[in-house]
Amino acid sequence: MGSPIGIIVTRLLGAIPLLLAVTALTFVLIALAPGDVAQAILGPDATPAAYDQLREQLGLNLPLHEQYWGWLTGVLHGDVGTSLYNGESVSHAIAQRLPVTLSLMVGALIVSLVVGVALGMASAVRRGAFGRAIDMFALIGFAVPSFWLGAQLIVLFAVQLGWFPATGYVPLGVDSGEWARSLALPVAALAFGGIAAIAKQSRDAFLDALAQPFVSVALANGVSIGSILFRHVLKVASLRITTILGLQALTLLGGTVVVENVFSLPGLGTLAANATSRGDVPMIQGIVLYYAFMVVAVNLLVDIVYAWLNPRVRAA
Amino acid sequence: MIATLRRPAGALCLTYILVLTVIAVLAPILLPDVAMQQAGDLRITNAPPSSSHPLGTDTLGRDVLDRLLVGTRVTLVGLVIAVSCALAIGVPLGLLAGYTRGVVDRVVGWIADLAFAMPTIIIIFVVLTIFPHNMVAAMITLGLLLSPTLIRVVRSATLVVREELYIDAAKAAGLSAPYILSRHVLPRILGPIIVQASLVCGVALIVQTALAFLELVVPNPQPSWGGMIADGLRVLQTNAWLVIPPGLTVTVTILVFGLLGDVIRDTSSAAWSPAPQLMPKQRGDLGAPAQSTEETAGSALLSVRSLAVTLPRDGVPVRVLHDVSFSLDEGEVVALVGESGCGKTMTARSIVGLLPSGGELTHGAVVYRGRDLAALSRKERHALRGKAIAWVSQEPMVSLTPVFRVGWQIAEGVRRHQGTSRTEAWRRAVDLLGEVGLPDPEAVARRYPHELSGGMAQRVSIARALAGDPDVLIADEPTTALDVTLQAEILALLRRLQEQRGMALLLVTHDWGVVADIADRVVVMYAGEVVERADVDDIFESPCHPYTRGLIASDPHHDPDAERLPFIGGVVPRPEDWPAGCHFSDRCDFSIAACTDRAVPLLHLTDHREARCIRTDIFEEAPA
Numbered sequence A: 001m002g003s004p005i006g007i008i009v010t011r012l013l014g015a016i017p018l019l020l021a022v023t024a025l026t027f028v029l030i031a032l033a034p035g036d037v038a039q040a041i042l043g044p045d046a047t048p049a050a051y052d053q054l055r056e057q058l059g060l061n062l063p064l065h066e067q068y069w070g071w072l073t074g075v076l077h078g079d080v081g082t083s084l085y086n087g088e089s090v091s092h093a094i095a096q097r098l099p100v101t102l103s104l105m106v107g108a109l110i111v112s113l114v115v116g117v118a119l120g121m122a123s124a125v126r127r128g129a130f131g132r133a134i135d136m137f138a139l140i141g142f143a144v145p146s147f148w149l150g151a152q153l154i155v156l157f158a159v160q161l162g163w164f165p166a167t168g169y170v171p172l173g174v175d176s177g178e179w180a181r182s183l184a185l186p187v188a189a190l191a192f193g194g195i196a197a198i199a200k201q202s203r204d205a206f207l208d209a210l211a212q213p214f215v216s217v218a219l220a221n222g223v224s225i226g227s228i229l230f231r232h233v234l235k236v237a238s239l240r241i242t243t244i245l246g247l248q249a250l251t252l253l254g255g256t257v258v259v260e261n262v263f264s265l266p267g268l269g270t271l272a273a274n275a276t277s278r279g280d281v282p283m284i285q286g287i288v289l290y291y292a293f294m295v296v297a298v299n300l301l302v303d304i305v306y307a308w309l310n311p312r313v314r315a316a
Numbered sequence B: 001m002i003a004t005l006r007r008p009a010g011a012l013c014l015t016y017i018l019v020l021t022v023i024a025v026l027a028p029i030l031l032p033d034v035a036m037q038q039a040g041d042l043r044i045t046n047a048p049p050s051s052s053h054p055l056g057t058d059t060l061g062r063d064v065l066d067r068l069l070v071g072t073r074v075t076l077v078g079l080v081i082a083v084s085c086a087l088a089i090g091v092p093l094g095l096l097a098g099y100t101r102g103v104v105d106r107v108v109g110w111i112a113d114l115a116f117a118m119p120t121i122i123i124i125f126v127v128l129t130i131f132p133h134n135m136v137a138a139m140i141t142l143g144l145l146l147s148p149t150l151i152r153v154v155r156s157a158t159l160v161v162r163e164e165l166y167i168d169a170a171k172a173a174g175l176s177a178p179y180i181l182s183r184h185v186l187p188r189i190l191g192p193i194i195v196q197a198s199l200v201c202g203v204a205l206i207v208q209t210a211l212a213f214l215e216l217v218v219p220n221p222q223p224s225w226g227g228m229i230a231d232g233l234r235v236l237q238t239n240a241w242l243v244i245p246p247g248l249t250v251t252v253t254i255l256v257f258g259l260l261g262d263v264i265r266d267t268s269s270a271a272w273s274p275a276p277q278l279m280p281k282q283r284g285d286l287g288a289p290a291q292s293t294e295e296t297a298g299s300a301l302l303s304v305r306s307l308a309v310t311l312p313r314d315g316v317p318v319r320v321l322h323d324v325s326f327s328l329d330e331g332e333v334v335a336l337v338g339e340s341g342c343g344k345t346m347t348a349r350s351i352v353g354l355l356p357s358g359g360e361l362t363h364g365a366v367v368y369r370g371r372d373l374a375a376l377s378r379k380e381r382h383a384l385r386g387k388a389i390a391w392v393s394q395e396p397m398v399s400l401t402p403v404f405r406v407g408w409q410i411a412e413g414v415r416r417h418q419g420t421s422r423t424e425a426w427r428r429a430v431d432l433l434g435e436v437g438l439p440d441p442e443a444v445a446r447r448y449p450h451e452l453s454g455g456m457a458q459r460v461s462i463a464r465a466l467a468g469d470p471d472v473l474i475a476d477e478p479t480t481a482l483d484v485t486l487q488a489e490i491l492a493l494l495r496r497l498q499e500q501r502g503m504a505l506l507l508v509t510h511d512w513g514v515v516a517d518i519a520d521r522v523v524v525m526y527a528g529e530v531v532e533r534a535d536v537d538d539i540f541e542s543p544c545h546p547y548t549r550g551l552i553a554s555d556p557h558h559d560p561d562a563e564r565l566p567f568i569g570g571v572v573p574r575p576e577d578w579p580a581g582c583h584f585s586d587r588c589d590f591s592i593a594a595c596t597d598r599a600v601p602l603l604h605l606t607d608h609r610e611a612r613c614i615r616t617d618i619f620e621e622a623p624a
């Protein structure tokens, strides 16, 4: 199972319980709820006959496990259900909004990675006050809520300086320049916490790598400082940074939900918040499924990158 | 907790939390109208701070400070629910998993992994879809989803405590598992639990305010911190002030929980230590002049002249080497011998200028081909490493970078020192692997360090040290980590390479068998000083210094790990405890009053023979 394919297959098989557990949990929660979807659609004044008819139509009179099975087979056939709110196909609604969320998350991840690792490395090499500054920065990055930071960025860069639009989204296909401009502030708001967390954790990873004997042996044999830092130490530390990055990606995924709402970006997060406040059960079920898929995808990517970087896993 | 309170930052954090709690309890009682207030004075909407409204008014003319105070309760209630829920699940399950291990541990671990991978905020959305505006349900869900982090922390802390003896004693005394866990284990692991709990508090606060911001948990017009940020965001273009008070309150509160966690962790464990020093400063960088030419002149290839080195101990520099001198001629093998802690490795590291963090060469010179290395700039000195003087360390398995092919690592040295192309460097690397006696060097070059045995790894390390075609090879206990048959092979290899290449070899060792096998001359060190220098035959025939005598008599060759020498009582004193006068006086059978009077110099005895002892005459009639 050492080949990349083997790792992918093992991971995907391992992801099945997670996907089943998340979606089944959603069903159980919904069954526990007082009232049901039919009631939500018809409102309190509906006749019992109409109510029973709708229940049957929606399959709500079936036992829970049959309802779940029905939904699951639907999903396997590509049918994730229909919105209660406006009758839109759930998979269609999600597909339209997925690129927004992915652009935001991937953008924030790249910015956090590049800036965070650079700061972490600088702090590991320079030591002293700069090292402690990173600890403080990490604390602040954890404490400043992304939605509030977003508001401050809007005030400064959109309202006062007018460099970027305050809200809204321009699709990549329409105008790539405007697309980047519309994402700049949301990415910055989301990435701030990521940068701080990655800077601190990668600093620790670099310090551990620097303290290992191979560094002093390479030095003693005249390997250049540049190569020791940017090849040897960076590659050894990158193993831990990959794991850190995976966890950070999941945090950022959660963060997109709030940040999209601040900047009125038409992504999965605004869709989810709207579906939640409207009680749109099929929509939220579909969104849960997509988020679970994204978690699986992130973990899979982390495993592949880790195996690619680490000869021990690759060859084992 | 007491220790935390003693730190100003910790006391400040706890005071802040206490004040916040008081506000959460009292504000809604003292300001009963605020919670249901739909609108305030509509004539003064969006007012800036003033004496009657210290934080101004919002879009509906309501007082911002009042709303902030009243909104504290709902925020803290949400936080307390989530944290108690996470603790109620995380602590018992973590204790159980860590204490019983086996099946329970695996099941708990599996469930924790599963919960860990759940998209937290979306699961909370599902709950809020079904229980609209139900903050209690949302925060219980959050607590459930955060409990895995506590399970992990508690489990690993329990595993450690479990191994301790008195738990075994409690078990043997027939105490029940719940009793042991609550009375003996739990009190011991409170530290990590509180650290993790304060982190969970921070996360819960973020999620609570985010949900309130999205207006999913606190129905209008009831005030909440997150909701107030949402109100402010709507009028951001015209009134940038309104988001500031609630935003700062949230930030500061989360900061307090984060800081509290850090303070508790710092008081219960060792603080962060600074980075190892990558390249210590050189005297040449400081503009200090080289030692006088008279002192640095000489015919030897490499000579160490009255070296003194200090290392910081608790911030105070302590002298660990004192007056260390010896030399190495072209093509010569010199052994640097002594017990562990005598300063032989420190001496070798001073030669290549790689002292441990904070170490400083305070006196003396390392002269290579007439140049004082200690007086060069960092850059000039680094250029000589590997090319003039190369290094083989005592732990072959960890001296190679684990993530690169060994051939690449050797080729990197070849490229650096000989400036060849990549393909040429790789070919040279394969040649070098052949030269160090590895069969099928092509295949070995493509391996990673973990795919080598200890003996192979040491051959590879030697090949890498040869990449710069050095004049001097320093081998620091090159055979210590290997088993006996491999030791002989590596030693034979070093001797062959040294002869074929005409290279000088400085061998650091504690093993007299190695000395007898390979060395031309011997330098014996004790407690930071050279105590005897002699040709190898002389030293075995008639050791002049009582320490050398004891070392050879006890012959640790047969017991390489021997810390104590059967013929010499005691151990090497730590640098702080060096006796006055002769460093060996407290272990020496021949010590007299004069030995501790003043420092003993290295005394010239005959050609090539010196010893740091005032009573060498006593051995003249009685060979060892």
Ligand code: SF4
Pocket (backbone or CB within 6 Å): B545, B546, B547, B582, B583, B584, B585, B586, B588, B589, B590, B591, B592, B595, B600, B612, B613, B614, B615, B616
């Ligand atoms: S100087 Fe005195 S104490 Fe030191 S080794 Fe010689 S005899 Fe022993």
